Amino acid sequence: MPATTTGHHRDIVTATDLTELAGFCDEQAHAVSFYFSLATTPDNSHREEFIAVKRLIQQAHESIAPSNVPTSLAKDLEQILSTADEISLDPARLKVIFACRERQAWQEFEIPTHQSISLLDVGRRFRLRPLMAALQACAPFCVVILESGKARGFVIRGTDIKEITGRLSVEDLSLHAEDSRVGWSRHVETNLEEHEQAYFKRLSRQVHEFMSEQQAAHLVIGCREDLWGEVGPQFANLQNEFIGHFHLTNFEVGPAEVLPMARPLFEEARRQRCVNLLNEINESPSHAALGLDDVLQSLRDGRVQKLVLGALPNQTISECQDCRRMWSEAGHNCVFCGSGRVRYIAAEEGLIRQALTTDSEILLVEEDVIPGFGGAAALLRY
Numbered sequence: 001m002p003a004t005t006t007g008h009h010r011d012i013v014t015a016t017d018l019t020e021l022a023g024f025c026d027e028q029a030h031a032v033s034f035y036f037s038l039a040t041t042p043d044n045s046h047r048e049e050f051i052a053v054k055r056l057i058q059q060a061h062e063s064i065a066p067s068n069v070p071t072s073l074a075k076d077l078e079q080i081l082s083t084a085d086e087i088s089l090d091p092a093r094l095k096v097i098f099a100c101r102e103r104q105a106w107q108e109f110e111i112p113t114h115q116s117i118s119l120l121d122v123g124r125r126f127r128l129r130p131l132m133a134a135l136q137a138c139a140p141f142c143v144v145i146l147e148s149g150k151a152r153g154f155v156i157r158g159t160d161i162k163e164i165t166g167r168l169s170v171e172d173l174s175l176h177a178e179d180s181r182v183g184w185s186r187h188v189e190t191n192l193e194e195h196e197q198a199y200f201k202r203l204s205r206q207v208h209e210f211m212s213e214q215q216a217a218h219l220v221i222g223c224r225e226d227l228w229g230e231v232g233p234q235f236a237n238l239q240n241e242f243i244g245h246f247h248l249t250n251f252e253v254g255p256a257e258v259l260p261m262a263r264p265l266f267e268e269a270r271r272q273r274c275v276n277l278l279n280e281i282n283e284s285p286s287h288a289a290l291g292l293d294d295v296l297q298s299l300r301d302g303r304v305q306k307l308v309l310g311a312l313p314n315q316t317i318s319e320c321q322d323c324r325r326m327w328s329e330a331g332h333n334c335v336f337c338g339s340g341r342v343r344y345i346a347a348e349e350g351l352i353r354q355a356l357t358t359d360s361e362i363l364l365v366e367e368d369v370i371p372g373f374g375g376a377a378a379l380l381r382y
Ligand SMILES: [Zn+2]
Pocket: 320, 321, 322, 323, 324, 325, 334, 335, 336, 337, 338, 339
């Protein structure tokens, strides 16, 4: 795993990063996972962030017998503490660090997600669930706001919004209408409407390109409600990507005002996607795995296309330190190779690691989003 130095964080986590993080294992159990963000801060002194990070470091020291904290681990913890100043600059942004000095590993990310989390874990593996949750919350999506002959494009990643200018054309439609004027106002109106529809159609193709450039899978449109009847049908080519539209009263709106109008549509689409996937799993028993044991076995066989993972608090699975395979029953020996080097690991972390290393898509479900679903389910490839 390539190491970066403190202060050189990245805000994009690649698929390669995830595979490497999932595959990482330190037999000495000195791999540190650190997550910190504060969605709201009581004052501007930023003492709270510093105190909270310091407390996490102290707790980590206390959890390992102090005499057993090796210098390398102590240095990693010290270096994490030194990022507290940086955290104070923007405590709402999630700081994530994965470190293991003995193995020259240091990965530092800043993710624009809006949540409060404070976690420091020292073990053989890196803790990945909070990272996966943050990445899902800030998957990029595009917002296009429209008026007759005018459009503006934005990209949203979590709490970040950026306007991208110069990609969507602006046309004076009234000029077209006047050019072909026949001296009868209704004709002018009809003509204007045709030009408007043609404009939205051209625009929908530009939006498609814009979305590919931004690597965004979803689209939200904002326009006046009375215009939507004309706009909607022209964007039929993007129906798979389209997740909703909102009523826009002022086209000259600032990006910070676009964000709260578009964001709830993205959240709802995410929830709906999980509901639809769970329905699909329920309705296709021959391509479904339900429950921890069944899902784990399908993951092991490389059959899982999509994994839906709820909360699995306090549930553990066994992992063999020799053949690296995982299974759900407790036991002293590996059920595959017979090795005696078996460890218990958190079930959700084990499932996520297996899914990442077998190229399965992961959808995390928060407890309150889909009532009644708590465990694990999967849609199978075959
Ligand atoms: Zn084994």
